[in-house]
Amino acid sequence: MDDVILGRVLTATTLGFHIIFATIGVGMPIVFMVLEFLGIRKKDTDYLTMARRIAKGYTVTVAVGVVTGTIIGLQLSLIWPDFMRLGGQIIALPLFMETFAFFFEAIFLGIFLYTWDRFKNPWHHWLLNIPIVIGSSLSAVFITTVNSFMNTPAGFDMVDGELINIDPLAAMFNPSTWVRVFHVVATAYTTAIFLIASIGAFKLLRSKFNEDREYHKKGLKVMMVVGLIAASMTALAGDLSAKFLHEHQPEKLAALEWHFETEDNADLILFGMLDEENQEVKYELRIPSFLSFLAGSSFDTEVTGLNDIPEDEHPPLVIHYFFDIMVFFGFYALGISILYFIAKFTRLDEHHPALLYAYVLTGPLTMAAIEAGWFLAEMGRQPWILRGYMRVSEAVTNADGLGVTLVAFVILYALLGFTCSYVLLRMFKGKSAQQDRFDLYGERYKGGQL
Amino acid sequence: MSYEIIGITVLWTFLYGYIIIASIDFGAGFFNFYSKVTGTDNIISPIIGRYLNPVWEVTNVFFVFFFVGIVGFYPDTAYYYGTALLIPASIALILLSIRGSYYAFNSYNKESKMSWAFLYGVTGLLIPASLSVALVISEGGYIIQDDSGIQLNLEELLFSTYSWSVVFLAIITVLYVSSAFLTFYANRARAKEATELTRRWFLIWTLPMLVITQFVFLGLRDHNYEHFTNAQNVWYLFGLSLLFMGIAVYLVWRRINYGLAFIMIMMQYGFAFFGYGISKMPYILYPYVEINTSVVNDAMALALTVVFVLGLFMLIPSLGLLLRLFLFDKDYVQGKDNSKY
Numbered sequence: 001m002d003d004v005i006l007g008r009v010l011t012a013t014t015l016g017f018h019i020i021f022a023t024i025g026v027g028m029p030i031v032f033m034v035l036e037f038l039g040i041r042k043k044d045t046d047y048l049t050m051a052r053r054i055a056k057g058y059t060v061t062v063a064v065g066v067v068t069g070t071i072i073g074l075q076l077s078l079i080w081p082d083f084m085r086l087g088g089q090i091i092a093l094p095l096f097m098e099t100f101a102f103f104f105e106a107i108f109l110g111i112f113l114y115t116w117d118r119f120k121n122p123w124h125h126w127l128l129n130i131p132i133v134i135g136s137s138l139s140a141v142f143i144t145t146v147n148s149f150m151n152t153p154a155g156f157d158m159v160d161g162e163l164i165n166i167d168p169l170a171a172m173f174n175p176s177t178w179v180r181v182f183h184v185v186a187t188a189y190t191t192a193i194f195l196i197a198s199i200g201a202f203k204l205l206r207s208k209f210n211e212d213r214e215y216h217k218k219g220l221k222v223m224m225v226v227g228l229i230a231a232s233m234t235a236l237a238g239d240l241s242a243k244f245l246h247e248h249q250p251e252k253l254a255a256l257e258w259h260f261e262t263e264d265n266a267d268l269i270l271f272g273m274l275d276e277e278n279q280e281v282k283y284e285l286r287i288p289s290f291l292s293f294l295a296g297s298s299f300d301t302e303v304t305g306l307n308d309i310p311e312d313e314h315p316p317l318v319i320h321y322f323f324d325i326m327v328f329f330g331f332y333a334l335g336i337s338i339l340y341f342i343a344k345f346t347r348l349d350e351h352h353p354a355l356l357y358a359y360v361l362t363g364p365l366t367m368a369a370i371e372a373g374w375f376l377a378e379m380g381r382q383p384w385i386l387r388g389y390m391r392v393s394e395a396v397t398n399a400d401g402l403g404v405t406l407v408a409f410v411i412l413y414a415l416l417g418f419t420c421s422y423v424l425l426r427m428f429k430g431k432s433a434q435q436d437r438f439d440l441y442g443e444r445y446k447g448g449q450l
Numbered sequence: 451m452s453y454e455i456i457g458i459t460v461l462w463t464f465l466y467g468y469i470i471i472a473s474i475d476f477g478a479g480f481f482n483f484y485s486k487v488t489g490t491d492n493i494i495s496p497i498i499g500r501y502l503n504p505v506w507e508v509t510n511v512f513f514v515f516f517f518v519g520i521v522g523f524y525p526d527t528a529y530y531y532g533t534a535l536l537i538p539a540s541i542a543l544i545l546l547s548i549r550g551s552y553y554a555f556n557s558y559n560k561e562s563k564m565s566w567a568f569l570y571g572v573t574g575l576l577i578p579a580s581l582s583v584a585l586v587i588s589e590g591g592y593i594i595q596d597d598s599g600i601q602l603n604l605e606e607l608l609f610s611t612y613s614w615s616v617v618f619l620a621i622i623t624v625l626y627v628s629s630a631f632l633t634f635y636a637n638r639a640r641a642k643e644a645t646e647l648t649r650r651w652f653l654i655w656t657l658p659m660l661v662i663t664q665f666v667f668l669g670l671r672d673h674n675y676e677h678f679t680n681a682q683n684v685w686y687l688f689g690l691s692l693l694f695m696g697i698a699v700y701l702v703w704r705r706i707n708y709g710l711a712f713i714m715i716m717m718q719y720g721f722a723f724f725g726y727g728i729s730k731m732p733y734i735l736y737p738y739v740e741i742n743t744s745v746v747n748d749a750m751a752l753a754l755t756v757v758f759v760l761g762l763f764m765l766i767p768s769l770g771l772l773l774r775l776f777l778f779d780k781d782y783v784q785g786k787d788n789s790k791y
Contacts, residue, residue, distance in 0.1 A: 056558065063554030066510055067547035073514055077521055078539055081532035085525050089746055092522025093753045099518050100761040103511045107768045110504035111775055118775075131768075168753040398599035399536040412544050416551050423555045430560070 004393045006402040007079045010409060012378070014072050016371060017413045021065030023370050026140045026185065027192025028058045033129040034226055035219075040122045046215050047222075049437040052116060054196065057424055059113060064420050069102075071409070079402070083385050083395035086163065090156060091146045093168045098142035105135025116440075137185055144184045148176040151381050152248050153389055179244040183237040187330075187373065190230040191366040194333050197223035198363030201356045209432035216433075217351065220359065224340045227362075231334035238330065239294065246295035249387070250304035252380035255315040256323040257291055259305050266291040266303040271324055274317055315380045322376035329369035333362045453751035454741040457523035458734075460758060461516060462727045468512035469723070470627060470716060475509045476574035477628020478502055479553065481651065483571025486564060493643045497636050499557065500785060504776045506553055508769075510546075520734075522754055526744035530735050533600040534593050535584060542580040549573040578620035586613040589674045590736030612669030619662045623719075626655040630698065630715050634708040638783045649702055656699050663722075674736065680729035687725030694718040 032051040039047030073095075077084045108131040119125045149155075155171030156163045200220040204213065245253035253259070258269055260279045268291040272284025292301040306314060336358055343350035385392045478498045485491040521528040531539075549570045556566040587593060587602070589612065594601045607613050629651035636644035671678040681688070698714035701707055732740045745751060776782055 060554050060558050062507070063551050066507060067550040070510060070514055070550075071543045071547060074517060074539055074543055077517075077528040077532035078536050079532075081529045084521055084528035084532060088521050088525025088528050089750060092518075092525070092746060092750055093757065095518045096522050096754055096757055097761075099511065099515045100757070100764065103508070103515065103761075103765055104768060106507035106511050107765075107772050110507060111772060114504045115775065163747075166747050166749045168750050397533050397536060399533050399601065401537045405536065405540045408540065408544060412547055416547065419555050420551070423559050426560055427558065 003396050003398075003402055006406055007396040008392065010402065010406045011072075011075065011079055012375075013406070013410060013413065014068065014075055015374065015378075017417070018065070018068035018072055019370060019374055020367065021061050021068060022140075023188045023191050023367070024058070024061045024195070025065040026136050026188035027190070028054065028061075028196075029129065029133045029136050030189050030226070031192055031196050031223075032058070033126075033133055034222065036126050036129065038222065040126055045437050045441040046218055046433075049433055049440060050215070050219050052440065053428065053433065053436060055113060057427055059109075060420060060423055060427070062109065064416050066106075067416075068413075079397055080385065080395045081397050083390060086390060087150075087386060089163050090166060090168065090171045091149055094142040094145045094149075094172050098139050098146075101135050101138035101142060103135075105132055105139065108132050108135065140184055140188060141181050144181045145172045145174075145177050147377075148180045149174050150385065151180075151377075151387055152176040153386055158389060175248050176244060179237070179240045183234075183241055183373075186230060186233040186237045187366075187370055190227065190234045190330075190333060191363070191370055193223050193227040193230055194366045195363035197227055198360050201359035204351060205353060205356050205360065207432075209434070211434045212432050215437075220340075220351075224337050227333065228337040228341070231330070231337055234330055235334055238327065242294040243296065246301070246303060249381070251306070251309045251313060252315055252319075253295065254304055254306045254309065255317055255380060256319045256376055257303075258317060258320050259291065259303060260307050262302060262305040262308050264292055264300045264302045265289040266295075266301075268294060269320070270327075272320075274320070276317060313383065315382050319376040319380050322372040322379070325372035326369045326376060329365040329372070333366045333369075336362050453523075453748065453755065454745040456755055457519075457745060457751065458727075458731075458741050461519045461523065462724070464512060464516045464519065466720060466723050468509075468516055469623070470719060471505075471509050471512060473578070473624045473627035474631045475502065475506060475628075476549075476577060477624040477626075478632060479549065479574035480571045480625070481628065481632065481648070483567045485647075486567055490647060493641070494632070494636070494647060496785065497639050497641055497644050498632065500639070500783065501632075501635050501776070502553070503557060505772065506550070508772070510550060513546075519754075523746055523751065524734055524739060524741065524744045525746055526739045527734055530593070530600060530738050531584060531587075534587060534602040537602070537604075538580060538583040542577060542583075545573045545577045545580060549577060575621055575624060578624050579617045582616045582620040583607070583613070586610075586616050588730070588733070588735050589670070589677060590733075590738075591673060593735075593738070595738070610669075610673065611665070612673040615662060615665040615669040619666050622655060622658050622662050626652065626659050627715060627719070629655060630702065630708075630712050633702060634712045635777075635783065637708045638780075640784055645708075649705070652702055653699070656695075659695075677729060677736070680731075681725065684725050684729055687721045687728070691718045691721035691725065694721065 032055045035047045035051035035054065038044065039049075039051060108128055112125070112128040112132060115125060115128070149171055152175045153171070154174035155167040155169070157165045197220055200216045200223060203216045204220070207213075207216070242253065257266075258272070258274055258279075258281055259266055265288070267289065268287040269281060270285040270287070272281045274281055289299040291303055292299050295301050295303050339355070339358070340350055342348070343352070343355060349355075381387050383391050383393070385395045478501070482491070482495055482498050485494045552566045552570040552573075556562050556570060559566070586607070592603050592607050592610075592613075594603050629648050632648040633645055633652055636648050667678070667681070670681065694714045694717040698711045698718060701711035701714065730736075732742055734741055734744070746754070
């Protein structure tokens with residue numbers, strides 16, 4: 001394989017592995033912030049125990065997130081040295097700010113985890129959640145501005161291969177920043193929330209600890225409430241993204257919708273298979289004129305087709321499948337949380353096993369949607385590393401050894417992924433949540449009340 | 451002050467900070483493993499855990515801060531170091547990842563596993579060795595530049611006295627600094643046995659420490675004579691460094707004021723590290739990257755400096771709080787705090 005492919009596969013592997021933990025890292029603080037709030041507010045030790053158990057598991061995922069984040073931070077320079085030499089003139093600021101945000105989070109997470117019983121007033125401990133949520137969400141914000149810059153570069157002029165007239169803030173707040181930041185943060189919250197909902201539903205189906213049932217039902221209810229809010233935000237973010245792509249990255253929109261001819265009343269294509277030679281789509285679900293509507297809130301909107309874009313700037317058409325996965329699984333979570341409330345407020349049982357199985361799927365599927373979303377976003381800007389300015393092939397390192405490096409990192413991720421799952425499973429397997437609650441808060445708080 | 455000086459001072463200071471706290475961290479991991487093997491872990495492991503648990507993430511950020519900062523202030527370094535260090539830096543990254551994750555896996559698993567303690571203990575010693583390669587190649591002579599770009603001259607690197615002396619310096623530093631810190635921390639925890647144990651470790655490592663620093667100077671003389679002469683011009687910094695080491699060893703030897711002894715060690719490293727850094731100027735990577743010519747554009751340099759100052763306003767109080775809660779809180783250090791986790 002040539003170096004460009006190796007470099008891309010290595011970067012994709014690292015990022016693909018990292019975003020699992022990064023998403024949990026950004027989203028999960030919201031979960032235990034809400035639970036601890038409810039626990040203190042309602043004087044209910046069930047919620048507090050839940051917050052503590054989740055925070056404990058979270059620490060393990062943070063460890064993997066931190067190390068894989070460090071890896072990608074350095075790999076940018078190791079695999080794409082020419083890009084960093086050029087881009088370093090501009091993306092240094094958000095990268096630097098990301099480090100500060102992460103620093104901030106790291107400090108307060110350390111304090112948070114080891115001071116549960118130290119404060120007389122429990123609200124003081126709860127306040128520690130705020131810097132953690134700010135720090136983790138801001139790291140997502142800053143790092144997303146870097147990625148946005150690579151998609152829609154702004155804030156400089158290029159003269160003879162040199163960047164001049166640099167405006168760091170204009171580069172950071174480039175055209176795609178807001179919509180992407182919103183999308184990334186909303187989906188991270190959604191995913192973390194539904195992962196916890198999944199675990200709760202799974203425990204209701206399979207847990208050997210009968211005394212935990214009320215505890216898991218409480219947790220599931222909270223997750224469905226916040227999950228419904230977060231999933232709705234995600235849907236909104238997705239809609240804004242489509243409109244944004246239409247304005248600023250038409251080739252990406254065209255590729256992910258297999259949209260070849262520029263036209264108004266463009267159809268939205270869901271699923272299907274593509275015959276690339278004849279530009280024909282088979283077995284698809286076609287919603288007439290809906291793509292135009294998504295792109296510009298009107299059926300008359302003219303949507304640029306791929307045939308009007310130079311062939312050597314076409315993104316790979318496979319991204320349509322990732323698009324399908326992302327949208328379908330994203331809406332699945334939204335639909336399921338709505339279903340939960342329908343069941344709850346009608347005569348149906350919201351804890352019916354069939355529904356529980358449906359809840360169990362939300363977590364893994366939203367995580368799959370995250371992966372698919374990033375694959376489509378990143379592959380959708382091929383062949384560019386800095387859209388319009390530098391191609392991926394011009395940026396790859398000339399050093400030998402990319403192949404060996406790739407193998408070594410794949411082994412590393414397999415090892416880390418396996419051990420991390422093992423530790424997380426063992427952490428909660430042998431002991432019931434009620435037992436944990438008893439150990440932490442004692443007999444006198446029986447029945448959940450503090 | 452010009453941006454290139456601000457940039458390098460900030461980065462050098464952070465690298466210094468990383469060397470101190472990472473040495474404590476890495477060494478503690480190794481000593482934890484060592485004490486498990488020798489059966490003294492019930493004496494020392496709880497103390498190590500009490501210190502490390504709340505701070506391990508912060509250590510890593512110092513490192514990230516340094517490499518993000520250097521690429522930001524001097525984008526050329528991304529090109530030269532990035533290309534040359536693909537293999538060495540990947541090795542360092544893999545070791546760092548194993549250490550960082552297995553530390554957490556081991557600490558938060560139901561019971562600690564010997565093999566996991568081994569993984570994070572031993573990688574702790576190898577990481578400084580592998581990271582020190584970046585400092586070694588900064589002296590020049592290990593990189594070949596031709597039409598096809600940059601390549602690392604691996605053979606030159608593997609058979610050079612200078613590179614090996616730096617590697618051993620890095621390993622000995624870890625053991626030396628962390629044993630000194632653990633002596634201080636164990637003493638604060640009023641753990642008599644642990645204090646005696648770590649004090650002995652510290653005294654054992656002072657002699658190799660002295661020997662290896664001489665080797666580094668000799669190696670530098672052979673490898674980069676220009677840098678060596680520059681270093682002689684600031685000989686007083688290295689002299690002070692030696693003096694502080696003497697005080698530290700004396701204090702620990704006589705069992706008085708371990709806290710002051712550790713501050714002396716920080717001074718010892720501070721003077722040596724800044725002496726080395728100053729004599730290196732103006733090169734970041736001899737002779738390709740100079741601080742004057744490779745500094746980032748003015749607009750970005752200004753923005754970075756502003757962010758840095760604002761960031762410090764936020765960081766310093768937070769770090770202060772962290773230290774107050776876990777390093778200077780008597781009840782916590784002595785294990786009397788009954789916070790359950």
